[in-house]
Amino acid sequence: MEIENNLPKTFNPEGAEDKWYQKWMDTKSFKPKKGKQGETFTILMPPPNVTGKLHMGHALDATTQDALIRFKRMKGFETLWIPGTDHAGISTQAVVEKLIWKQEKKNRHDLGREEFLKRIWAWKEEYGSEIVNQQKKMGVSCDWDYSCFTLDEVPNKAVKKFFVMLFNEGLIYQADYIVNWDPILQSAISDAEVEHKEVKGFFYHLKYKVKEDPNIELIIATTRPETIFADTAVAVNPNDERFKDLIGKTAIVPICNREVPIIGDEHVDIEKGTGCLKVTPGHDFNDFEIGKRNNLPIINILNKDGSFNTNAPEIEGLKPKDARKKVEEILIELGELVEKKDHVHPVGHGQRSDEIVEPMVSKQWFLNTTAMSEVAVKAVENGEMSFFPKGWENTYFAWLRNPKDWCISRQLWWGHQIPVYYCRHCNAKWAAEEAPHECVECKNKDIYQDSDVLDTWFSSGLWPLSTLGWPDEKAMAEKRFDDFYPNATLVTGFDIIFFWVARMMMMGMKVTNQAPFKHVYIHAIVRDKQGRKMSKSLGNGIDPLDMVKQYGADAMRFTLAAGSGYNRDLNLDPERIEGYRNFVNKLWNAFRFIHPYLDKAQDQLPVKSEWHLHDKWILAELNTVAKSMNEALDVYRFDDACSEIYQFVYEKFCSWYIELSKNILYGNDEKAKIIRATMLKYCFRKIVTLLHPIVPFITEEIWGYLENEKSLLINQEYVEFDPSLENAEVQEMMNKFIDVTTGIRNIRSAVNLKPKDEIDVRLFTDDKRLAKFLYESRHFMKDLANVKSGTIRNKSAEKPKRSASFASAHTEIFIPLEGLIDINDQINRIKKDMEKTQAEYKKVEAKLSNANFMNNAPEEVRSEVKEKAQQFQDKLNSLSEILKSFE
């Protein structure tokens, strides 16, 4: 009775992936639909850079968010997942600038602002959607109609509206301030964009003469002797006995021989360096503050590209590194260099350019975030928004409880141009949402717009609002702002908690008084298998698309989900993907097994009275899995959800239930066959439903077979816990049955029986329910352990002599094989088992004979321990019985 099976032996992901993605699109399955929960569930995708190529971080983003949105969709929420891309000011401008240079040997200034921007837009139209296509390969189920680009019209309106609002409140202001200047980008960058790295340098000790008393020489320690050209004071601590008399006198700066005042300032650390500090307000953050306190002049000695200007004539045109060498030479010549020591110290580097940033004074726009930060902190403190895992709120608080004004202007061209206008005629300065034609004050037409653009994060911070149409009323109505704001969950990495999460909170709450999302799930950073960050320079990056090609998107997704819980690192080994590919294939083959019987299966489960014990068992187990998966996914424990379903499918369903089904399906009892086929189909529907959020493609493919493509799995209801399916007793019996079967196999393996060798088995148990269960399952023993015949008796019955044996707490197993087995081997095996059991028994017994334990431990724990002691005791008794049989 061979049954035809025309399904391929292995699952072919490539065909299924594109086919189902297209089908989901065609059926508009990603669009929000009202569901039984009567609530919306919105996720906002962190917009990848338009210049981006999908990397593992994006793949993880895509997987976790898609799993969530599919899960909630199936649970009956009206789900919306909003995609988009970011203009990524600096990196995009750099990419296109490089390209134009390569092709035409022209820089952006050669082209002019208007033409240059045209080129970037053209580039964006052509290449900017590559990452979107790559995301689709991962199966992301976002509503592409909501797709948005940070420089689109509405986000631009949002930026202008917000800017003007805060400008008019006085929260946005322009100031001469010392900022981090990136000489590569030739732009200011914010504090957050500066990375401090340990750099090897030197400590130079320089001599400064005192004008009033040529005998005194001040020794000043510095790591940057080249900045002496910008010195405008020497400072000492006013409490420093050594120097306090010098305050008010004049020091002479070496090389340039500038006369500068010696001042007292509390900032100077008596212990540090020599206790004397050269003050360079133009190029040092602290010194800038000292300068403000003491009204010192500011000298700028740098050009925008980081080279020295005419204020430092001896080193004009040189870059800092060469300048330092030159200054050192001159100082030696002059005899002003006292000492030069190795010194390692942190130096700020631009996050994007990786170049040493120079503190420089320039006119920039700032946003005062003091009040907004406070509001954002409160929202997390009072639970309006919460982090998963909770620990990340510390990072969030650390940033927001100590807010600094945010430098929001960038000297770039690609971005939202600052909506501030100036009048050449009357010097008026104002902010406006619509480009004005004349001066607000004097009505003169000779006006111009500020040439700077805003920090990219300024528009990113408004993303939850602008993607839903704010501030355009028509767009807001179309996109149903009121229904989808605030978002439910934001999923992102911890590296942008302050760049992005904090700013969305501040800006979102400023506009709406509501946190833009209720939960923030912070996922891990993907690293290589050795825990190193994936980077181009190390060459250890894994391309997700390669993995998708090799193992399928489902395998890739399952791997990432299985590695995502509350961890901060996810060390990815491609072998893991292969492992989960095998799981996906296992699922496929389990389906191949039931496929020929689908015709027999009925749509409804039979009445409970017709359920086989094994049916009750598998449904109870399935129900348990459904419960844990729902709970796990609700709190972003994708790892737990994956391991639950993996375990169930592999062990419970494939290794036992399917194996136990063969006896029935290959047999002659038609009614039993129909019931079993129905059960198998039912289970399979539940399994693919549970798995669908994580591995959407194969599950949709299988669903197509199960339902003859009459419906799509993506639109089905998720499996919920059903109390009526609980059955602790049958689960206990089944576990014991598995113990016994495994015990028999164990003996077979220990005595080297071939799979074909049939055996006679004698079972002894005092558990009457178990005896009945085993009796009813006797036919299955044949399939599972090749048992030809056997008996089930009480433990008190006479045992066969000299058998291969095994004992569990509840059942003794004897396989009479006299003459075929080595008696000493058997005795040794049993003795070893006894020793192990004895040791465990002693541990438990020690507790029971400890009066303190008996007095203090809760009753629950005591009875549990007693129970265990009894089980070990039973097993020991059985083992010694077995030993007796060899006498």
Added chain:
RNA sequence: GGGCGUUUAGCUCAGCUGGGAGAGCGCUACCCUUACAAGGUAGAUGUCGGGGGUUCGAUCCCCUCAACGCCCACCA
């Protein structure tokens, strides 16, 4: 300098409010058994980083030391 985190089987990691150490991968032996060799069955492997404390009882709580990682901080 301040803060956070990690340390559990060869590798990657899970262990919730303290109560007999887990998973996947890898490894060993035997099997091409009619869903699956991308498979099956059986199996081995841990002083839970070191030390101290609290407790009847600690992988879990407290202290301390060590190693590693990350973030913040004004480059004397």
